[in-house]
Amino acid sequence: MNTESRLETMLTSLGDSIEWPTPSPHLSTRVMARIESDQPTVAIPGFWRRPAIATVAVLLVTVVFVFSPAARQAAADWLGAAGIRIGITSDQTPTTGSDLDLGELIQLDEVGDAVDFQLRVPGGENPGTPNVVYLSNNGQVTMVWDGTPTLPAAGDTGISLLLTQDTKAGGQIAEKSIGPETGVQRLTVEGQPALWIEGATHTFTLLDQDGNPIEETTRLAANVLLWKTNGINHRLETTGNLKNSLAIVKTLEPLS
Amino acid sequence: MRESVEGRPLDERNLIASAKNGETQAFEQLVRTHQGIALRVAYLVVRDLSEAEDVTQDAFVKVYRSLERFQLDAPFRPWLLRIVRNEALNRVRSAKRRERLALQVTRDPVSGDAASSPEAEVMWQEERGHLLGLIEDLPERYRSVLYCRYLLDLSEEETSVMLGLLVGTVKSRSSRALQRLRKSLAVEYKDPK
Numbered sequence: 001m002n003t004e005s006r007l008e009t010m011l012t013s014l015g016d017s018i019e020w021p022t023p024s025p026h027l028s029t030r031v032m033a034r035i036e037s038d039q040p041t042v043a044i045p046g047f048w049r050r051p052a053i054a055t056v057a058v059l060l061v062t063v064v065f066v067f068s069p070a071a072r073q074a075a076a077d078w079l080g081a082a083g084i085r086i087g088i089t090s091d092q093t094p095t096t097g098s099d100l101d102l103g104e105l106i107q108l109d110e111v112g113d114a115v116d117f118q119l120r121v122p123g124g125e126n127p128g129t130p131n132v133v134y135l136s137n138n139g140q141v142t143m144v145w146d147g148t149p150t151l152p153a154a155g156d157t158g159i160s161l162l163l164t165q166d167t168k169a170g171g172q173i174a175e176k177s178i179g180p181e182t183g184v185q186r187l188t189v190e191g192q193p194a195l196w197i198e199g200a201t202h203t204f205t206l207l208d209q210d211g212n213p214i215e216e217t218t219r220l221a222a223n224v225l226l227w228k229t230n231g232i233n234h235r236l237e238t239t240g241n242l243k244n245s246l247a248i249v250k251t252l253e254p255l256s
Numbered sequence: 257m258r259e260s261v262e263g264r265p266l267d268e269r270n271l272i273a274s275a276k277n278g279e280t281q282a283f284e285q286l287v288r289t290h291q292g293i294a295l296r297v298a299y300l301v302v303r304d305l306s307e308a309e310d311v312t313q314d315a316f317v318k319v320y321r322s323l324e325r326f327q328l329d330a331p332f333r334p335w336l337l338r339i340v341r342n343e344a345l346n347r348v349r350s351a352k353r354r355e356r357l358a359l360q361v362t363r364d365p366v367s368g369d370a371a372s373s374p375e376a377e378v379m380w381q382e383e384r385g386h387l388l389g390l391i392e393d394l395p396e397r398y399r400s401v402l403y404c405r406y407l408l409d410l411s412e413e414e415t416s417v418m419l420g421l422l423v424g425t426v427k428s429r430s431s432r433a434l435q436r437l438r439k440s441l442a443v444e445y446k447d448p449k
Binding site for chain 2 (some may be wrong): 007008010011012013015016017018020021022023024027028030031032034036083101103106114116135137138139
């Protein structure tokens with residue numbers, strides 16, 4: 001038996017070999033009891049779990065954008081990179097963006113092979129090479145740049161610039177909650193309709209294909225430029241202004 | 257047993273339709289049918305039986321409340337499992353736990369290539385345990401696809417719906433994951449000479 005067929009045979013039998021838990025006899029009974037009593041699930045939106053966001057989320061006007069960058073089911077990980085062995089891993093210095101549920105870390109020179117579309121990366125010295133790159137479970141790539149003296153970080157995120165790209169078509173909808181001091185401008189970027197959202201720090205939450213908020217994707221956003229080119233959704237979040245953002249867009253080049 | 261989307265039993269579709277109309281007994285039947293795999297999905301994420309049960313309960317309640325939006329001609333099981341998985345992921349994130357139990361391989365082989373002697377049984381168990389360890393060391397994007405395809409026995413289409421990926425992406429990630437496993441195995445078993 002060759003390696004390939006033997007491997008697949010072993011994998012096929014592996015599922016039957018796992019010591020799976022079995023549902024308790026009461027599981028369905030408890031589910032039905034909750035349904036019949038219509039006891040609402042107590043769920044605190046991720047949104048409110050984040051102090052930095054909670055301070056700005058009052059009297060919000062909701063705007064729904066239909067062409068959002070997909071993403072973020074972000075839920076990315078089954079377990080995250082954390083080990084699955086018994087034991088406790090020591091807390092390490094958090095990587096920039098690690099609390100934003102952007103997916104798992106991946107090297108810039110590997111990410112091109114991990115997605116099915118042509119990624120682009122800013123080619124100029126500013127902002128330079130991204131400090132970290134994340135890949136979400138649904139194929140969204142997020143490049144992240146740390147704050148710098150010329151382009152400070154947004155809030156307490158440590159991030160000055162964040163560029164996401166994906167090809168999710170339809171379905172995914174981003175909902176932005178925008179305060180009265182936030183402006184929305186329609187413009188053209190790379191010959192395509194685009195939106196520029198600027199002003200008071202605002203929040204956004206992404207919706208899944210069923211329209212349910214994906215709580216873990218709620219996060220603080222700085223200024224945001226949204227556009228779609230060649231079937232690829234782009235979202236550029238930055239503390240910089242529109243001029244800076246458009247300058248960065250002009251430098252985008254295929255990631256080799 | 258793998259569930260075919262196209263071949264979903266008519267009675268399940270009827271059950272879903274009834275549940276959408278508020279017939280809780282119909283939904284209870286759906287819970288009983290899918291609670292096993294739902295619990296497995298939750299367990300793969302939270303790695304704690306008690307918590308996996310809680311997650312599964314919460315997920316089923318959410319499923320019931322979301323039934324109104326569910327399209328009858330859509331595949332039910334992967335939609336359900338996606339909700340379970342998201343619920344479990346939310347739980348893990350909010351708990352910020354670091355401890356995770358490893359999956360374990362059973363001592364008693366159940367497949368057709370079962371070992372026939374104690375020594376062979378030990379080898380059988382170690383081999384699969386080792387393979388499981390290699391899977392769990394893979395990057396998440398590959399690991400989750402293998403979990404769905406092999407540990408949960410989901411079809412490519414179901415995996416696509418559950419993970420929110422294109423079917424083509426499921427295929428390519430599965431292929432790359434197998435390549436990585438083969439590479440790992442080849443390195444480990446390479447003759448040192």
